[in-house]
Amino acid sequence: MTISIEHPADTSVATRLPAISQMVGVGTAVSGTPISQPELLGLMEIEDPRVRSVYLNSAINRRHLTLPTPDAAGRRGAEPQGDLLDKHKRLAVEMGAQALQACLKRAGADLSDLRHLCCVTSTGFLTPGLSALVIRELGIDPHCSRSDIVGMGCNAGLNALNVVAGWSAAHPGELAVVLCSEACSAAYAIDGTMRTAVVNSLFGDGAAALALVSGGREAAPDGTSVAATGPRILKFASYLITEAIDAMRYDWDRAQDRFSFFLDPQIPYVVGAHAELVVDRLLAGTGLRRSDIDHWLVHSGGKKVIDAVVVNLGLSRHDVRHTIGVLRDYGNVSSGSFLFSYERFLDEGTAAPGDYGVLMTMGPGSTIETALVQW
Template sequence: MKTYICAIGTANPPHKIPQMQVADFMSNILQFDERESRKLQALYRVTGIGQRYSVLEDYTRDNGDFTFYPNTPTLEPFPTVQQRMGVYREHAVTLSEQAIRECLEQATHTNIPDITHLITVSCTGMYAPGLDIELVERLGLPTTVQRTSVNFMGCYAAFNALKLADAICKADQDAKVMVVCTEICTIHFQKNTEQDHLVSNALFGDGSAAVLVQGKPSADVSLELTSFHCDLAPDGKSEMAWHIGDTGFEMTLSSYVPELIQNGIKQLTDRLLEGLKMKVSEIDLFAIHPGGRRILEVIEKELGMTRDDNRFAYEVLKEFGNMSSATVLFVLKALMKTLTPQQQDEPILSFAFGPGLTLESMLLKVHYANA
C-alpha cells in the first residue's frame, strides 16, 4: 500500500518583522551597551534570516507602547506562563484554520466533511479541551473525526505526525488525514543574556502548516511517503532542550548542535537509504529543516551537497525564520511548487532535528497522476 502527501497549506500571523528590527528590540530590552549591541547585531545578521512573523506587535514597537509586555524599561513584571498560554490559545486556532483551508483549496475532491483523522502538532502551547477540539468546532469537522495530538517534540515533530498518518492510511485506504503543525514561538522570549537564549531569540518565528495525507494520489502532483528513519545522538541531549519555566518555555540551543548533526547525518542517511539500495549522489531534491544557517552548511559539507541543492531551506529560513515543527513543511511546499511532470518518480530527501538530540529522516517520491 502507498500513501501520499496531496496538498500543503501554510499560514503566518500578520506582523512581519525585519530581522534587524528584532535585534534592536532585544538590545533595548536587555539594556546592552554599544559593544554588546554590535555583537548582537552581528549574530542576527549571520542567521540568514531576513524577516520573521509574530502574533505580537510589540516587537515592532518602542518601549512604552507595548500591548503584551509591560511598559517598563525591564519588562517587569515579566509575562507568566499563564499569560503566554492565553496568547497561544487566542491565535493558534486561527492560524491552524487558515493553513487547513489553504491546504484543502489545493486538494482535489477532498472537502472538510471528508476528513477522517486530525493530527495536531505543537510544542509552543498546550491546553485542554485543546486545539484539536476547537478546530473541529471552527471548521465544522464531523464530531466523529479521530483526533491525535503530538506535543512538545520540537522541530522534528512533523515527521512523527507524518509517520502516524502513513500508518493510518496504510491500515485504511479510505482515510483522509489532516496534519496541522502550529507553533507560536515568539511568545516565549526569555529576558536572558546567556548565549543559548540570545541564539534562540534570533531564530524563531510563528507559523502553521497543514498537510493532507491519503492512500490515493491527487489528480495533479503528490509526494509519495516512501521511507522513514530516526536516530538519537544522546551526547547532545543537553545541547538542545525545551523546558517549561515560570515565565514561559525555555529553549537550550548550544553552538555545538551543528557539529553533533554533522557527526550523525551521514550514518542517518545511509541507514535510511540502504534498504532502498540508493545513494545520496542519486538524489537531486532536498527538503531540510533550516534549524539555522550553520546546520544547513554542515549537512551540505557532510553529504556533498551544494547550496543550490538546499535552496528551498534557505528560502524558508530567509522569509520566515525557524518555526519549529511547521518549518520543514514550508520547505516541502516551496519544493512542491517547482515540480514538473519530467520529475516523475524522483526521490526527495528530508531531514529535521530536535531535542534528544533527535535526528529524523524521510524519503519521498514525486508522483504525477498523468505522467
C-alpha cells in the first residue's frame, strides 16, 4: 500500500508548520447490550431519589454495558476482581479487533499494511499487553512493532496519538494505528451508593482506532496508491493540573475488595477553568485565534464537563454537537470518546480543505490534552 499526502494551498503560519503525520482512517466498535438509564436503575434496584437523579439528568439515553448474569432471584451482584479482569481481557480484544478492522477498511488498507500498533486502555491490566493479544487474534504480522499505554484514563487517546505521530514521522509512508479499547463494564461497581453513582451513571463499553501515516511514499508491489484525505496533525499541547491530581483516580477499594474509579464532583469546574489556558498554548505561535478554529472534537466526559468547556472557550452547542451526540448514544467511552466524535464528524462531510480543528481530551492527573489539525 502507498499513501500519498496532499497539502492544502494556504500561507498561514499554522499551515507552514511541519505536519507530524496525517489521520487517514477511523473506526469504532461497541460490545455488550445497549441499555437506557431507567432500565439500568431498574436492574440495579436503585430507589434513592438523589442517586436516581444522577442517572436521569446525565444527558445519556443509552450505553453499551456487559453486566453480570443475574442469579436465581434475578439480581445482579458484584463481580470479584478476577472476574472483572477476565471480562476486560475478553471485551477489550473483541471490541479492539472490530474497531481496528473498521479503521483499516476506511483507510483503504489491510492488516498486512500495519507497521505499528499502539493500544490504550485503563479498564484493566494485562501482561502481555493488549497489543500482543490483538496481533494474535487478527493474525497480524508478528514483526509489527507495538506499544501499550495503560492507566492514563480518558485523556490517553491523545497521549497515544502524540507518541505514535512521532513514530509515524520517523517512518515515512508506513501505517500506524492508535487503538483505544475500554471495557468500562470491567470497572463497574454494582451498588446504589452516591459515591459510585457518578461513575456508574456515566461510562460505557467502546473501542476506537485511528490510522496515521506521515509524508512520503512507500513502494508497493502492485504500484497502487491511496490518497490520504484526513487532517494533518500540526501540534500538541498538554496541561497537568497537579493540585487536582486526586480528583479522578482508579485505586483499590478495601471495603469492596476491588479496584474502584472515583470522580470528584468538582472536576467539571476544574477542567473548565483550565481549558482556555491549554488551548491558548496550543495556538501560540501559529497565528491562529480561537475564532479561526472551524471544528472542535472534544471528549464526551459528561454533561457538566462539556458545559464547562463550552462556557470557558466561548463555544456554541453546535461546535460540540458530535461530543453531545456520542455522550447521548454511548455515554463516556473513556479514551476513545473523541474518536467516536471524529468518526461522526467525517460521516457528516463538512470539513473543507484548509479548515482547522482542535481535538481535546480530559482525564486523571487532572490532565487536558489537545491537538491542532488541518484539512
